[in-house]
Amino acid sequence: MAFVAGALAAQAPAPAAPYTVLSREGRRPLPVRVVNGQEMFALDDLARLFDLGVREDALAGGLIVTARNQTIVLSIGQGLASIGGRLISLPAAPARDGRAWFVPVDFVPRALSPALGTPLDLRKPPRLVVVGDVRVPRVAGRIERVEGAARLTLDVSPATPHTVAQDGPRVVVKFDADALDPALPTSSMPDLIQAVRPGESPASLTVDLGPRFGSMRVSDLPGDRGSGRVVIDIAGQTTEGTPAPQAPPPTPDAPPLLDLAPAGSLRTIVIDAGHGGDEHGARGRDGTLEKTVTLGVARRLKASLEARLGLRVILTRDGDENVGLDERAAVANNNKADIFLSLHANASVRPSAVGAEVFYLSLEEYGDEAQKVARGESEALPVFGGGTRDIEVILWEMAQARYIEQSAALAQNVEASLRERVPMSPRALQQAPFRVLVGANMPAVLVEMGFISNPEQEKQLSSDTFQNAVVQGLVDSIIRFRDAHGAPRRSVQPGTPPGAAR
Ligand SMILES: [Zn+2]
Numbered sequence: 250m251a252f253v254a255g256a257l258a259a260q261a262p263a264p265a266a267p268y269t270v271l272s273r274e275g276r277r278p279l280p281v282r283v284v285n286g287q288e289m290f291a292l293d294d295l296a297r298l299f300d301l302g303v304r305e306d307a308l309a310g311g312l313i314v315t316a317r318n319q320t321i322v323l324s325i326g327q328g329l330a331s332i333g334g335r336l337i338s339l340p341a342a343p344a345r346d347g348r349a350w351f352v353p354v355d356f357v358p359r360a361l362s363p364a365l366g367t368p369l370d371l372r373k374p375p376r377l378v379v380v381g382d383v384r385v386p387r388v389a390g391r392i393e394r395v396e397g398a399a400r401l402t403l404d405v406s407p408a409t410p411h412t413v414a415q416d417g418p419r420v421v422v423k424f425d426a427d428a429l430d431p432a433l434p435t436s437s438m439p440d441l442i443q444a445v446r447p448g449e450s451p452a453s454l455t456v457d458l459g460p461r462f463g464s465m466r467v468s469d470l471p472g473d474r475g476s477g478r479v480v481i482d483i484a485g486q487t488t489e490g491t492p493a494p495q496a497p498p499p500t501p502d503a504p505p506l507l508d509l510a511p512a513g514s515l516r517t518i519v520i521d522a523g524h525g526g527d528e529h530g531a532r533g534r535d536g537t538l539e540k541t542v543t544l545g546v547a548r549r550l551k552a553s554l555e556a557r558l559g560l561r562v563i564l565t566r567d568g569d570e571n572v573g574l575d576e577r578a579a580v581a582n583n584n585k586a587d588i589f590l591s592l593h594a595n596a597s598v599r600p601s602a603v604g605a606e607v608f609y610l611s612l613e614e615y616g617d618e619a620q621k622v623a624r625g626e627s628e629a630l631p632v633f634g635g636g637t638r639d640i641e642v643i644l645w646e647m648a649q650a651r652y653i654e655q656s657a658a659l660a661q662n663v664e665a666s667l668r669e670r671v672p673m674s675p676r677a678l679q680q681a682p683f684r685v686l687v688g689a690n691m692p693a694v695l696v697e698m699g700f701i702s703n704p705e706q707e708k709q710l711s712s713d714t715f716q717n718a719v720v721q722g723l724v725d726s727i728i729r730f731r732d733a734h735g736a737p738r739r740s741v742q743p744g745t746p747p748g749a750a751r
Pocket of ligand 1 (some may be wrong): 523524530531539592593594
């Protein structure tokens with residue numbers, strides 16, 4: 250029962266929201282039918298839109314689709330298609346209803362696109378089929394408070410020319426594109442920004458300004474991997490009605506807000522060495538710093554996971570650097586991590602306090618909405634252009650909510666494995682509202698490896714033997730978690746059969 254979100258989504262009954270086909274010729278709806286938990290398109294609809302020929306070859310047990318000069322042969326009863334002799338797999342066999350045949354939505358990019366020789370990009374969350382070289386940049390937004398001002402950050406992938414203009418009580422952001430694939434934030438500062446919503450034209454956004462609006466400043470920054478970043482700072486008015494000063498300008502090197510890359514199934518772990526730079530964390534009596542211990546263990550753990558499990562392992566810092574709490578989760582989100590592990594060492598005013606503690610997020614401080622998300626009651630949000638988007642693109646503060654059960658299971662494994670190798674605290678497994686875990690869009694735990702304030706543990710924490718024991722325990726726990734739950738996945742694939750646990 251650990252992976253309820255997958256099961257709920259898979260059982261969602263028909264009808265499903267249609268896709269929109271975006272081409273140079275315009276936008277056209279493409280209806281979707283859910284058959285046996287699979288989202289499917291009618292072959293007749295595809296034939297109309299893409300000018301295909303369809304006939305049934307009852308003798309051979311196949312469906313023959315002609316696209317331009319190519320022939321696609323679909324096997325009835327099997328999730329397979331052959332295009333000019335090359336076999337491709339589909340998540341399900343074609344389904345029939347009366348005289349109509351239906352194929353999984355993945356048929357479009359996997360079979361139709363190579364047969365037509367035209368790029369057909371199936372974007373599941375915004376429910377778009379992008380045909381050819383139509384420009385549909387992804388736009389992920391976040392609103393945060395910076396010294397009393399509201400900062401709206403938009404990551405745009407790929408970077409796209411745009412204009413930002415104030416028009417009375419709103420700001421219009423227009424992109425030089427055919428449409429947008431947006432993930433828009435909810436405003437937590439309605440006095441300055443009431444809402445960010447799709448604009449009047451298909452490639453624009455509208456920012457509704459709040460009653461306290463005083464002034465605006467726009468900064469354009471380069472982003473990661475060919476993306477761009479637009480930062481709109483909205484400052485309020487002072488009580489005398491004059492504009493308040495703007496927040497300091499944004500820095501160019503902050504990590505992306507959200508993963509803008511296409512979905513995949515990477516096996517990645519992000520290890521977060523707590524603290525760093527001038528944030529030392531806790532300090533032992535002999536001067537051992539928490540930030541040094543966490544980095545030492547993080548590096549060892551990375552080497553061990555890579556060597557033993559062949560996993561891709563990414564550190565949130567690999568040097569003595571300051572890294573913001575939200576940036577740490579952003580590294581994990583941006584790399585599609587399957588697990589986020591934050592390492593710390595504890596301190597107590599009681600020098601005798603001893604033992605490791607394992608934490609996962611407590612939702613209590615994050616309100617009703619987060620708890621609803623955790624219970625699966627607000628699984629998806631409606632978005633621009635119809636359809637829904639899943640939780641990974643709604644409020645930053647709620648990313649972890651959906652993974653609480655998996656995080657609890659991971660934390661139990663970590664606790665059990667560490668217990669075999671290092672001293673444990675009497676309260677070895679706990680829930681707490683740790684900020685660093687909040688934005689992690691995957692199972693996430695925080696490990697306090699021991700008390701640096703305890704002189705004996707201080708020595709241990711900086712020793713090879715103890716650090717290796719912690720690493721062994723963590724590697725074991727990851728193996729246990731993997732074996733008990735299968736490879737953890739970040740998000741629900743629409744192709745999941747009903748009731749399948751992941
Ligand atoms: Zn710490």
